[in-house]
Amino acid sequence: DARVTQTPRDKVTEMGQEVTMRCQPILGHNTVFWYRQTMKQGLELLAYFRNRAPLDDSGMPKDRFSAEMPDATLATLKIQPSEPRDSAVYFCASGMSGGNTEAFFGQGTRLTVV
Amino acid sequence: GENVEQHPSTLSVQEGDSAVIKCTYSDSASNYFPWYKQELGKGPQLIIDIRSNVGEKKDQRIAVTLNKTAKHFSLHITETQPEDSAVYFCAARAVRNFNKFYFGSGTKLNVKP
Numbered sequence: 001d002a003r004v005t006q007t008p009r010d011k012v013t014e015m016g017q018e019v020t021m022r023c024q025p026i027l028g029h030n031t032v033f034w035y036r037q038t039m040k041q042g043l044e045l046l047a048y049f050r051n052r053a054p055l056d057d058s059g060m061p062k063d064r065f066s067a068e069m070p071d072a073t074l075a076t077l078k079i080q081p082s083e084p085r086d087s088a089v090y091f092c093a094s095g096m097s098g099g100n101t102e103a104f105f106g107q108g109t110r111l112t113v114v
Numbered sequence: 115g116e117n118v119e120q121h122p123s124t125l126s127v128q129e130g131d132s133a134v135i136k137c138t139y140s141d142s143a144s145n146y147f148p149w150y151k152q153e154l155g156k157g158p159q160l161i162i163d164i165r166s167n168v169g170e171k172k173d174q175r176i177a178v179t180l181n182k183t184a185k186h187f188s189l190h191i192t193e194t195q196p197e198d199s200a201v202y203f204c205a206a207r208a209v210r211n212f213n214k215f216y217f218g219s220g221t222k223l224n225v226k227p
Binding site for chain 1: 146150155156160163203213214215216217218219220
C-alpha cells in the first residue's frame with residue numbers, strides 16, 4: 001500500500017530551536033508539495049518540487065524556512081529559528097507531474113512551538 | 115493566480131439526507147478538480163475528482179458536477195452516514211502556475227445520527 005510517510009508525527013519545541021520535518025514521497029512520484037494547515041489560513045502551499053528541483057517556494061517565509069530534496073526518496077522542511085506562530089500541521093504530498101493526477105497526502109507533522 | 119472559494123464552511127445534516135458543497139475558481143485554464151476528505155488527525159484523502167472535459171462524475175453515494183462556463187463545481191453526497199462526518203476540501207489545479215493545487219477553505223460536515 002503506497003503512501004507518503006512523514007516524520008515526526010508530533011513535535012513540541014521551544015521558540016528559537018531548529019525544527020526539521022521529513023517526508024518520504026511515494027516511490028516513482030516526481031512532484032512533492034509542502035502545505036501548512038492552520039484553522040485561520042486553511043491549507044497554504046509552502047513549496048513545490050518537481051524532479052527534486054524547487055519550482056515554487058513563494059509561499060514560504062524565506063528568512064526562517066527552507067525546503068530541500070536531497071534525493072528522490074526524501075524531502076525536508078526546516079524552520080530555523082522556530083517561532084510560536086509556526087505552530088501548525090505541516091503536510092507533505094506527492095504526485096506525478098503532467099496530466100491531471102491527484103496529490104497524495106501524508107499524515108502530517110503537528111508542530112507546537114512554545 | 116488561481117483562487118478557490120468554498121461554501122458553506124460548516125454543514126449539518128441528518129443521517130440519510132443529502133449534502134452539497136460548492137466551490138468556485140477563478141482561472142479558466144484550471145483543468146483538474148479533486149475533492150479531499152480529511153478526518154481528525156489525518157491527512158486529506160482523495161474521494162473523487164473531475165477533469166475539465168467532463169461535466170459530471172459519480173461514485174456510489176458521491177458525485178461531482180462541473181460547470182466550466184460559470185467556473186464552479188460541487189460535491190454531492192447522498193444518503194449521508196455518520197462516517198461521512200469530516201472536513202471536505204475542494205481544489206483546482208492551476209495549469210498556468212506550475213500545475214499547483216489551490217485549495218478551498220474547507221467545509222466541516224456533521225452528519226447527525
